[in-house]
Amino acid sequence: xxxxxxxxxxxVVRLAERFTLTVDSLTVGPGITVVQGANGSGKxxxxxxxxxxxxxxxxxxxxxxxxxxDRxDRTDRxDRxDRxDAAAIDAALLATRRSLGYxxxxxxxxxxxxxxxxxxxxxxxxxxxxxxxxxxxxxxRALVAVGMDDLGAERCGRLSGGQRRxxxxxxxxxxxxxxxxxxxxxxxxxxxxxxxxxxxLTERAGDATIVVATHHAAWSxxxxxxxxxxxxxxxxxxxx
Amino acid sequence: MIPxxxxxxxxxxxxxxxxxxxxxxxxxxxxxxxARVPEPTARLVAATPTLRIAWFVSVAVxxxxxxxxxxxxxxxxxxxxxxxxxxxLVPVVGVALAYGSGADxxxxxxxxxxxxxxRLVLLRTATVLAASAxxxxxxxxxxxxxxxxxLAWLLPAAATTATxxxxxxxxxxxxxxGVVGTAWxxxxxxxxxxxxxxxxxxxxTGQLVALAVAALATVVLVTGRRHLEHWDGR
Numbered sequence: 001x002x003x004x005x006x007x008x009x010x011x012v013v014r015l016a017e018r019f020t021l022t023v024d025s026l027t028v029g030p031g032i033t034v035v036q037g038a039n040g041s042g043k044x045x046x047x048x049x050x051x052x053x054x055x056x057x058x059x060x061x062x063x064x065x066x067x068x069x070d071r072x073d074r075t076d077r078x079d080r081x082d083r084x085d086a087a088a089i090d091a092a093l094l095a096t097r098r099s100l101g102y103x104x105x106x107x108x109x110x111x112x113x114x115x116x117x118x119x120x121x122x123x124x125x126x127x128x129x130x131x132x133x134x135x136x137x138x139x140x141r142a143l144v145a146v147g148m149d150d151l152g153a154e155r156c157g158r159l160s161g162g163q164r165r166x167x168x169x170x171x172x173x174x175x176x177x178x179x180x181x182x183x184x185x186x187x188x189x190x191x192x193x194x195x196x197x198x199x200x201l202t203e204r205a206g207d208a209t210i211v212v213a214t215h216h217a218a219w220s221x222x223x224x225x226x227x228x229x230x231x232x233x234x235x236x237x238x239x240x
Numbered sequence: 241m242i243p244x245x246x247x248x249x250x251x252x253x254x255x256x257x258x259x260x261x262x263x264x265x266x267x268x269x270x271x272x273x274x275a276r277v278p279e280p281t282a283r284l285v286a287a288t289p290t291l292r293i294a295w296f297v298s299v300a301v302x303x304x305x306x307x308x309x310x311x312x313x314x315x316x317x318x319x320x321x322x323x324x325x326x327x328x329l330v331p332v333v334g335v336a337l338a339y340g341s342g343a344d345x346x347x348x349x350x351x352x353x354x355x356x357x358x359r360l361v362l363l364r365t366a367t368v369l370a371a372s373a374x375x376x377x378x379x380x381x382x383x384x385x386x387x388x389x390x391l392a393w394l395l396p397a398a399a400t401t402a403t404x405x406x407x408x409x410x411x412x413x414x415x416x417x418g419v420v421g422t423a424w425x426x427x428x429x430x431x432x433x434x435x436x437x438x439x440x441x442x443x444x445t446g447q448l449v450a451l452a453v454a455a456l457a458t459v460v461l462v463t464g465r466r467h468l469e470h471w472d473g474r
Contacts, residue, residue: 110344153261
């Protein structure tokens, strides 16, 4: 799988009249892109948009040259010609999700599930592996990558915040997706774990498009990002 | 050749290590696998986060009915009407708690995954339905009157569940469950009072209406599945 390039054009996302994210034009290419900004600046909304979780109210998103969302996508009263477009968009959306690993900002690890089972469940949702054995091997490899393989049988509710974060990260990393969208992967991690995360991400940066939102400016420089996007009050202030 | 061999050895080692690291599958998941349910489906079903809640709600309904069965202030028809009114709400509560951001911490991760949202909803609904139906049947055994009326909650349950799913694709499952639950109780009370018969909503005409509603809601659910497959994370 080659690392995809994402284009966002004329994007507007309105969240319950209290916040609007506006992106006139943004290109996210292979390598690491760091998204920075104060609390409430729209980092998580931008990442949820890139992870195909939140739809734009206006604008167009393309991934690897294929349209995955545009304004027409949100109207179901399409005529026959539009329906053909909708089918192409559906196919592109599915293809994008097949190549996507996503870490949301909030704690996404159910406390009752065991560590291995949670990562495996997400792997099933992500349709990883050609058979259960190869899928479970991918899960094992992802747990090794975040240093959680020895806690596979532990219930997630018994883990510390940092450990749960690493479990969620393993669920995103499993299967080596070519598009990684990680919302504050450094949250709750100690210095050693942060070093491990840096190593894991920079190792993947060669053959993946990785978007990382973080408050941790010093850490983000250690990722040697190809691009840094600054958000301010829902607008891209600078992409360099 | 040697790099290929290395990769295969590494993969085989991962397979072996995964077998060691992975906890044993739950009894429920093993039961599903023995019943020849495909492994990924068994995994999805066994990890339904609210299965336990569905059981608790079902048990509560059964206990409520069991206690009302010994209450001498209600006649047999009244007690049966209580069961028939409450039983179709059990799967509605289960569905409300089985899908959505409030029900499942990993909901947003599932939205970003290629797995069909409709498939996930239906799998979880089927799981919750099976759990709740099994226990509601216990309540039926306690029902004071014999005859087909003891099973008269089945079609209404199908109607309330399908309607919740259909409305839930647009409003979210919890809102839909609130709307359907409220509407159901108001409808039952209104029909019973108008007819002067507590079981009136569950007789032949009511069953036919429930069947029609279930069919219509299923059509709406299938035609509106794009809302589940697409970006509904806000």
